[in-house]
Amino acid sequence: MRSGYKEIQHTADWALQVWAPDLTGLMQQAALGMIALMGARLRHDRRLERTIMVSADDNESLLVAFLNSILYEMELDSVGFDRFELKLDGLKLHARLAGAPLLELQKSIKAVTFHNLEIRPVEAGLETTIVFDV
């Protein structure tokens, strides 16, 4: 199953449909889609890395915690990311994020929400829809 994301209609906020063969792939696509929605452009002359560790009671909570941690890093240090190395140990996620300082960020996301969030098994992997407060 291919991985990917696409924006779907929401009256006031943003929603993203994401699909991937497995959970780490789904999280990676969700992160890429979220950063793309924000219109992030990265500098080419400098690279940087960050490490994020999150744990939760279920996969949906883990996904939200991971994405919110990325938003936090982006806002605090004005950085963006384009590569993700994710390792799952049960319901603990260890993520290495590679990216660069931001050249431009067109829109900010206030938060990743749990609204109707469900990671669904599909024929060849997993799929979910994430709503962002903007």
Place this chain on the structure above:
Amino acid sequence: MIRLQDINKINDYEWEIPQSYRNDMRVAVRLFVTHRLLEDALGDRSLEQAINAATLPGVMQPVVVMPDMHQGYGFPIGGVAATRITDGVVSPGAIGYDINCGVRLLGSQIDLGAVEPVLSNLADALNRRCPSGVGVAGEYHLKDAELDQVCRLGARWALRKGLATEEDLLRTEEAGCLDGADPTRVSSQAKKRGLNQLGTLGAGNHFIEVDVVDRVFDARAAQTMGLQEGMLALQIHCGSRGFGHQICTDYVQELQSTVHRYGIKLPDRELVCAPLDSPEGKDYLAAMRSAANYAFCNRQLLAHAARLAFEEALAGVFGNWRLHQVYDIAHNMGKIETHLVDGKKVKVCVHRKGATRAFGPGSPELPDVYRSIGQPVLVPGSMGTASWVLVGTTESMSRSWGSSCHGAGRVMSRSQAKREVRGDRLRHELEADGIHIRAGSLPGLAEEAPRAYKDVDEVVETVHAAGIARKVARLQPVIVIKG
């Protein structure tokens, strides 16, 4: 999906989804809408979200929805839910991520005709002095202890620094400071986000707008507020910035693990909650009040910056360029209030998300100056359309938990607006209409295009006709500053 025939008509401006509509509803949902606005609402999930809100433990009859309702996440925008103190819950998602997002209105004696030639200078001065845009920091770089003071003091922090007047505070909801704020209940991440964002507008639908009072409907109330036809006014719409967003994020995440401990089952995880008398509920309220006070202070500092901009652009051009505070009001907030229910006083936690407190005449919470006319209710429009000043009524106290609408309400998704509207063309159109635009992002401007919103006049006519607020004055924009 709910259908029109599932909803009972009470009168032309009031409808009800009965408690019997769904098994898990604890109370009915009361809608203040016209038939046309109700048909609009059936086009998205706002009614389903209102029904979900009616399942919250301890929720009291009824959940209320305003005519500017639209689909949000978990709880509808334009929704009001009151939960009993004794056995009810507090739900961070039912207040929203932008805690104490709200509107401040300042009035003036500045005649539009006299300053029209220098409006462009005024727009530049406002744009320069009021930091706006994605990730933009302000001039106040706080130390940790100062941030804690802002959390505890709210707009009073600005008064101590000489950046506010006593009148500003008196004419602010809760005098600009909620009791019970405790910054020790706020995470270090939220505090880091809050250190450099005080005194900033942000982006999205937040704005600073200079308007002209183009029509007065209630001369006595308008005079009390210092609003006169033909004179300028200033609106500031923003909230608690990343500080509030992080506080809500932290508690929505944390409560996911604890909600099961209280045996609470919810139809949507974004409605996650905690009993008001639980340690988790009390911690959230203390943190939420910290963010609310940060937002009161934020709007106060922006008002101070706007006053400096007016001085810079108008001193020497117009005699009295000063701005006086009309009112400052939250539209995303959870408040412990006492309401009269079946003749008895009941203490409740009123969740307002995209809804404005609208206390009627005589309410002891109002400053002396407004006690006889009712609380000013500020209803901003979308760029290029009117905004409204209303007052709360006795009816709002008895029928809508002392609440009214908060704005126009979106009807078009942001992506659709961006597809259909070009930011540069929109700016040109607005400027051709005599509105000076200063916008940090043209795509951002396109997302907030007037056609993406309902007709604010229709929304206001609905609450006026329903009796839950009364029209005082209409404002038309002449300068719009957006991040």
